Amino acid sequence: MVNRESTGQATELDIFVKTTLKPLVKTSLVLQAFKKVDRGNFAPEEYREFAYKDEAIDLTRSSSISQPSVVAIMVDHLGLTGKERVLEIGTASGFCAAIISQCSSHVDTMEIDEDLARESSERLRNLGYTNISVHVGDGALGLPTEKPFDAIIVTASVKSIPSALLDQLADGGKIVIPVGEDSPTRSQLIEGKKEDGKMSFSKIADVSFYPLVSSQEGGWSIEEVSELFSLREGRMKMLKEMKNQPDLQQLLNNILKTLTEIAGRPITSADEANEFLKQNPQILEDLDKPKT
Template sequence: MQGFYDKDLYRIAREKMVKSQIVARGIKDEKVIQAMLKVPRHLFVEEALRDQAYGDFPLPIGKGQTISQPYIVALMTEALELKGKERVLEVGTGSGYQTAILAEIALWVYTIERDPDLSEKAKKVLLSLGYKNISLKIGDGSLGWPEAAPFDAIIVTAASPQIPQPLVDQLAEGGRIVIPVGDEFSQILVKGIKKDGILKIQTLEPVRFVKLVGAYGFKE
């Protein structure tokens, strides 16, 4: 009986999160809203933090990394303009929560994580939830995943001093990339749309992410 009670409480918390943090702030994409309602965010954080999983803030997941604030996850996902047939590259698997949201909408998600322990932990949760449209890789996310390119959409969940050129090269014509760009203390979330091989940039809003460490990101 306890398990059913817990599930019900998490479902209620998730519905409240979507209503007050996602819809109330202007997220309109129904696919994103439904994904946020479905994915059990509490399973992607440590057990001790599960009662905070649906709060309006990021949470630590170990190794100096965080699971992003729910609104930011929704905002970045909506900006990708996913319709359901896309092949998406995610740079920075982290907890795997953003990966799951993408997998609910896209055809296939390719996700790269620098830290092997985080990647393994995320893989276990994603498999336990039954996702079969995700490929995981350990490596330098700033280099992208050339063997799987081109991608219809790219999402970078760590801050970079600039948009890494390999990611621009691996983005399909007409594709969208969403990435926080700035220094290690503050960034602007930007969206790039590839037209005739060049990115047309839109700025979304100020954000603060952990650093993207790699050949085309911040140096270690």
């Protein structure tokens, strides 16, 4: 990456923040956070090229670094001023926690995957973040020992909002959380606010997140998401193979081009192709038929 201070030129990060995130963010505190936190430091080496694109980056079959625009919208809706104590559910790489740390006094972040939690804790420490605490645990239960929190952000889709999280929200506080209800991947991003002990909710946007797996209230069971995780794992393997075999990338491009022609609309990713084929299974049958 080009060093702006030594050259006077804008970096990839500067350009990305200005062109992609600035139109979405209302508060300067959040925008400045994205200028300070380099997403490239949180992306796996093999996916570093995607760090300054508005795309999610897979970490494991059940976790990813969320799309920057979605993170920006979520943090913006928390209404942080720099003084709040924040609970994050879903640490993943630590990127979102790092963003929040620039907008609050302290961040407690929870991750159910012990390996991810350990790696993120070490990464954040090495990068110099001193107001972030990483905890291993079930996100649906929250962190009752540290309550109340002025704000809670959940970066995994729940079936319903866990009451444990609402109990840990301070009066006057906000929670931003994706709720799937009928689907672990298709969610509504919900903002909730507690006033005089009562919650009110409003919809922010339609989003897609990895599911929050938990046996507790609000979580998805492993049985409900096992097929999804298998598909994600297969996609990750495919992408790694493509980096070493450019001909496979060309194959995917050809598939996407064909599906775009069939659908009459752009289909630009493996995820979109998979979803389109699941909704239209007859297409595979039609393609398999001999031409006459």
